[in-house]
Amino acid sequence: MNVRSQISMVFHLDKCIGCHTCSVACKNVWTDRKGAEYMWWNNVETKPGTGYPTLWEDQEEYQGGWEVSDGKLRLKSTSKKKIVFNIFHNPHMPSIDDYYEPWTYNYEHLFDAPAGDDQPVARPISQITGELVQIESGPNWDDDLGGSPVYAANDPNLEGLSEEQREQLSSVERLVYFYLPRICNHCLNPSCVASCPSGALYKRGQDGIVLVDQNRCRAWRSCIAACPYKKVYYNWFAGKAEKCILCYPRLETGQAPACFHSCVGRIRYLGVLLYDASRIEEVALKKDSELVEAHRSLILDPHDPEVIAAARAAGIDEGVLESARKSPVFKFVKEWKMALPPHIEYRTMPMLFYVPPLSPVISSRVNGLVDFDSTDFFHDIDESRVPVRFLANLLGAGEEREVRYALRKQKAVRWWRRAQTAGDVSQETALRMLEEADCTPEQAEAIYQLTSLCTFEDRFVIPPMHREQVIEQRQSPRQAQSSAGFGFTTGTGRSI
DSSP: OOEEEEEEEEEETTTOOOOOHHHHHHHHHHSOSTTOTTOOSSEEEEESSOTTTTTTTOHHHHOOSEEEETTEEEESSOOTTTHHHHTTOOTTSOOTTTSOOOEEEOTTHHHHOOOOSSOOOOOEEETTTOSBOOOOOOTTTTGGGTTTTTTGGGOGGGTTOOHHHHHHHHSGGGOOOEEEEEOOOOOSSOHHHHHOTTOOEEEOTTTOOEEEOTTTOOOOOHHHHHOTTOOEEEETTTTEEEEOOTTHHHHTTTOOOHHHHTOSSOOEEEEEEEEEGGGHHHHHTSOGGGHHHHHHHHEEOTTOHHHHHHHHHTTOOHHHHHHHHHOHHHIIIIISOOOBOTTGGGOSOOSEEEEOOOOOBOSOEETTEEOOOTTOTTGGGTTBSSOHHHHHHHHSTTOSHHHHHHHHHHHHHHHHHHHHTTOOSOHHHHHHHHHHTTOOHHHHHHHHHHHHSOOHHHHBOOOOOOHHHHHHHHHOTTTOOOOOOTTTSSSSSOOO
16 A cells, blocks of 8 residues: 545535636736736636637547556557657647637727827737737637537537437526536646656655646647646747646645635635555556546545554655545545546546536426425436536546436435425435435535535645655655656656
8 A cells, every 4th residue: 555645626516606716816826927828727617618728628639648558558649659740740739729819908009099080999919929819719718608509519528418408408498507617637647747758747745736847848748738638738938838736835834725715606625635556557447437436446544544554654744644534525525425536537537526516407397396206306316407417428437326426415415404494394304315315414414514614624624735854855865866757667757
């Protein structure tokens, strides 16, 4: 057992209001520099929708992540043979059109325009070339289904849905959508790290945050193509790769990342998880249908004496172990099994998890209310306006059982609270629903507290970073090792 610690996140999609406050907070702190105008380390997408960059989930086009070939993991986008040729033209890397050409307005023209009969206007100009530009797209161009069905109908997650299910997502009388905030997943098996021939990307051993060493980056841009979530960007001005750093300077001083701290809907949770690094490759080789549960099995119980002993032997600090025992992420992911990884079929083992959203139902109504069926408490989950199949494509590698489990538990907790407060549901019915959803009353109360009544300290359990120990390790000649990615040397990249 090789125990390591990982800063991990949960986003509760049932609470996201799509205000983009997180995106603006991140933009103001990290990506307001020249060459970073088009970068959104944090962005919020509307689902169904094509996202940012356009159709980033279409790996037939982008070839991101890993695939299993002859019983081994192999990067889809690059290899030793491809790397030199791809530096001149990488057919799987997004172009500026897949993002958007960032623009501003020539405000000076309002003051410098010569006298004339017409009022001068500030026309849009490219922030890259300085030339006049026709605005045709933006980072949230299809926000709230804008432009649908031109955009929303092209969502790759619609694969496998019937025509009726597709129509129910876009017809006016049944219109429904939800928001999907995205940052770097800081994966356990990051394909961006593995693809870099310079070894510029690495995963910090003390907290699992994936970073770019700007001094080593040589602008190969393999990381951009290899990341299936398209969360690595190229700074055209600096000639370096850049990405979300999970605000590690804030974490090292006990503060939540900017996007987490500013979240209006309080959908974000951050904590530390312990995982078994020796099993990463074994789990990544599993079949798609087994990946969600296998990924969950990597996460270790911080209350288990055997795990605690192995963690101490690996040099993990007692403060980190204490934080792991209080982690809200452990509860949502491992204990309650309500939070699921996005597109686990990419096999990068993402460490950002989502609680799937409940949505309005399409069913018969009595006196304006959904018809209650005492023989099947959860029938409306399959009649939701957002089909379970769609959510399964996004969060369950196409398997619906994990999504159904999370949705059933959410609904059972809601009805349990209705029985306690509103009284329109009997105690007996609420208990039966909890039992069928594999939930106890004590667990239901804990879920309710952490979802609805949580404090700042409940949502963000930030472990001590012990930066001084890391600096000592870096200064030690024995620890000063260079490394490259999985495809170019042995191992899965550097972990200090």
